[in-house]
Amino acid sequence: MPRVRVPVPMRWSDLDAYGHVNNAAMLTLLEEARIATFWSDGGSAAGTKVLTAGPTATSFTLVARQEIEYLAPLDYSQEPVAVDLWIGRIGGASLEVCYELRSPAGTLCAKAATSIVMVEAASGRPRRLTEDERTALESLLEDPIEFRRR
Amino acid sequence: MPRVRVPVPMRWSDLDAYGHVNNAAMLTLLEEARIATFWSDGGSAAGTKVLTAGPTATSFTLVARQEIEYLAPLDYSQEPVAVDLWIGRIGGASLEVCYELRSPAGTLCAKAATSIVMVEAASGRPRRLTEDERTALESLLEDPIEFRRR
Amino acid sequence: MPRVRVPVPMRWSDLDAYGHVNNAAMLTLLEEARIATFWSDGGSAAGTKVLTAGPTATSFTLVARQEIEYLAPLDYSQEPVAVDLWIGRIGGASLEVCYELRSPAGTLCAKAATSIVMVEAASGRPRRLTEDERTALESLLEDPIEFRRR
Amino acid sequence: MPRVRVPVPMRWSDLDAYGHVNNAAMLTLLEEARIATFWSDGGSAAGTKVLTAGPTATSFTLVARQEIEYLAPLDYSQEPVAVDLWIGRIGGASLEVCYELRSPAGTLCAKAATSIVMVEAASGRPRRLTEDERTALESLLEDPIEFRRR
Numbered sequence: 005m006p007r008v009r010v011p012v013p014m015r016w017s018d019l020d021a022y023g024h025v026n027n028a029a030m031l032t033l034l035e036e037a038r039i040a041t042f043w044s045d046g047g048s049a050a051g052t053k054v055l056t057a058g059p060t061a062t063s064f065t066l067v068a069r070q071e072i073e074y075l076a077p078l079d080y081s082q083e084p085v086a087v088d089l090w091i092g093r094i095g096g097a098s099l100e101v102c103y104e105l106r107s108p109a110g111t112l113c114a115k116a117a118t119s120i121v122m123v124e125a126a127s128g129r130p131r132r133l134t135e136d137e138r139t140a141l142e143s144l145l146e147d148p149i150e151f152r153r154r
Numbered sequence: 155m156p157r158v159r160v161p162v163p164m165r166w167s168d169l170d171a172y173g174h175v176n177n178a179a180m181l182t183l184l185e186e187a188r189i190a191t192f193w194s195d196g197g198s199a200a201g202t203k204v205l206t207a208g209p210t211a212t213s214f215t216l217v218a219r220q221e222i223e224y225l226a227p228l229d230y231s232q233e234p235v236a237v238d239l240w241i242g243r244i245g246g247a248s249l250e251v252c253y254e255l256r257s258p259a260g261t262l263c264a265k266a267a268t269s270i271v272m273v274e275a276a277s278g279r280p281r282r283l284t285e286d287e288r289t290a291l292e293s294l295l296e297d298p299i300e301f302r303r304r
Numbered sequence: 305m306p307r308v309r310v311p312v313p314m315r316w317s318d319l320d321a322y323g324h325v326n327n328a329a330m331l332t333l334l335e336e337a338r339i340a341t342f343w344s345d346g347g348s349a350a351g352t353k354v355l356t357a358g359p360t361a362t363s364f365t366l367v368a369r370q371e372i373e374y375l376a377p378l379d380y381s382q383e384p385v386a387v388d389l390w391i392g393r394i395g396g397a398s399l400e401v402c403y404e405l406r407s408p409a410g411t412l413c414a415k416a417a418t419s420i421v422m423v424e425a426a427s428g429r430p431r432r433l434t435e436d437e438r439t440a441l442e443s444l445l446e447d448p449i450e451f452r453r454r
Numbered sequence: 455m456p457r458v459r460v461p462v463p464m465r466w467s468d469l470d471a472y473g474h475v476n477n478a479a480m481l482t483l484l485e486e487a488r489i490a491t492f493w494s495d496g497g498s499a500a501g502t503k504v505l506t507a508g509p510t511a512t513s514f515t516l517v518a519r520q521e522i523e524y525l526a527p528l529d530y531s532q533e534p535v536a537v538d539l540w541i542g543r544i545g546g547a548s549l550e551v552c553y554e555l556r557s558p559a560g561t562l563c564a565k566a567a568t569s570i571v572m573v574e575a576a577s578g579r580p581r582r583l584t585e586d587e588r589t590a591l592e593s594l595l596e597d598p599i600e601f602r603r604r
Binding site: 327335364366368369370372373377 | 479481482519
């Protein structure tokens with residue numbers, strides 16, 4: 005299975021007064037896993053870190069759609085959560101990132117998918133994935149996530 | 155159309171470095187619209203504010219699933235966004251909240267749905283909606299949202 | 305006393321697992337009170353809303369220093385907190401904003417001060433307050449806050 | 455100098471539309487450094503991790519006061535910031551945590567201090583530091599931070 009596992013630290017302030025990680029904060033944890041996997045950080049692109057991003061990039065990644073199933077509450081821990089991440093679909097100018105998020109103890113807490121569109125910063129319009137981007141993304145291609153409750 | 159329109163203030167810190175409201179912060183705006191509509195705040199329940207909630211309640215609302223489509227970037231404004239909110243489905247122990255979020259200028263920025271399960275605080279198990287809850291929720295019942303990109 | 309009182313809504317996600325508004329979130333509430341008071345929102349400046357701001361402004365306000373005393377825990381409420389806000393000091397290129405934050409029930413929960421520097425966006429350097437800015441700020445000038453625990 | 459250096463990851467959503475880490479988010483980074491240093495995480499206490507904490511603990515740490523000087527804007531990076539952390543003062547029931555926060559490139563971006571009070575969960579009242587807590591904290595005792603702009 006061509007997935008990567010990304011450790012993502014929780015923060016104390018991710019919890020709300022129910023004592024669990026808040027539903028919106030869960031998407032922030034996934035965002036950090038996505039950035040760690042795909043964004044090239046200034047230097048040369050390497051492995052899957054092929055998506056140019058950040059405020060000064062010539063193109064950026066737009067989140068077009070998200071779907072998330074919360075399967076178990078996530079308690080605070082100083083240990084990071086484990087996000088298994090893969091690509092569920094590659095389109096002309098878009099891709100779908102799939103995730104399973106597990107607590108430090110190994111409980112599956114959430115399944116999610118994010119649709120990303122590549123956008124040219126100057127025009128604000130979608131642009132096609134380059135061959136290099138496509139090749140890198142294909143190295144993580146797997147079946148898309150199946151949601152139970154749709 | 156039995157919808158309510160809830161004004162929700164943005165915050166400057168909801169924006170990320172792209173200059174738009176961050177994708178996860180958008181769910182926080184929807185959470186505030188949901189709470190304003192359904193949570194009884196200490197005093198007696200009234201209208202649609204029938205869901206007991208908060209850390210001291212005997213039952214609470216668990217977010218089981220969310221789906222959101224981002225249709226236009228949301229810029230900062232000191233004016234609140236307008237969230238149109240309705241109920242798309244009522245189950246035995248659960249409900250689906252549907253939303254359309256518009257910028258202060260009236261642009262449709264996001265469509266979303268949240269599946270909520272009623273949970274008994276003591277046992278942590280789902281509990282059936284009461285008749286009062288059901289009656290109040292039915293006053294906002296409408297067709298569920300249709301997502302484009304599924 | 306030349307103060308303004310600004311209502312600022314809490315959010316459910318401002319709370320952490322202790323069931324109170326998190327210490328850092330408290331500064332976000334103050335930021336919203338500050339913006340509501342001083343930032344001109346696109347249109348013409350009026351009253352105290354004289355500080356140009358936002359990502360497209362030709363100058364912006366930089367937070368140089370903050371001090372905050374937490375006097376009582378702030379519980380969640382759907383009612384907004386009340387932030388009393390005034391100017392404690394006006395310098396050549398800087399100002400000090402002072403605050404008292406009260407719970408919806410009227411409990412004094414925090415006293416705080418923020419030092420702001422006016423910065424020219426193009427150069428990134430401090431710039432002097434204009435006469436218009438100075439006049440508007442002076443309308444809220446009062447003694448600076450006295451902190452107990454220094 | 456008895457300091458510890460704690461790496462703390464930034465998050466993309468810590469930035470605001472100015473493209474820098476938001477002033478309140480900076481305190482969240484410091485909170486994470488403080489927790490990593492002092493909170494015992496379930497298991498046995500070790501080294502400086504002597505402060506019981508979290509929602510189920512019999513006592514907890516209350517933030518009573520914070521002071522922070524922002525010395526340089528903090529840009530986004532996938533590399534963590536470095537927080538140098540020490541104890542500036544130990545009282546009967548309280549302590550002062552001091553910090554210097556540096557960007558991944560080594561720029562000093564903030565100096566800060568947090569006053570913490572030990573509180574008994576049952577009564578909500580301050581309690582004296584234990585001998586074990588005191589001994590551990592003394593291992594990090596150094597001169598308190600000197601702020602420039604007071």
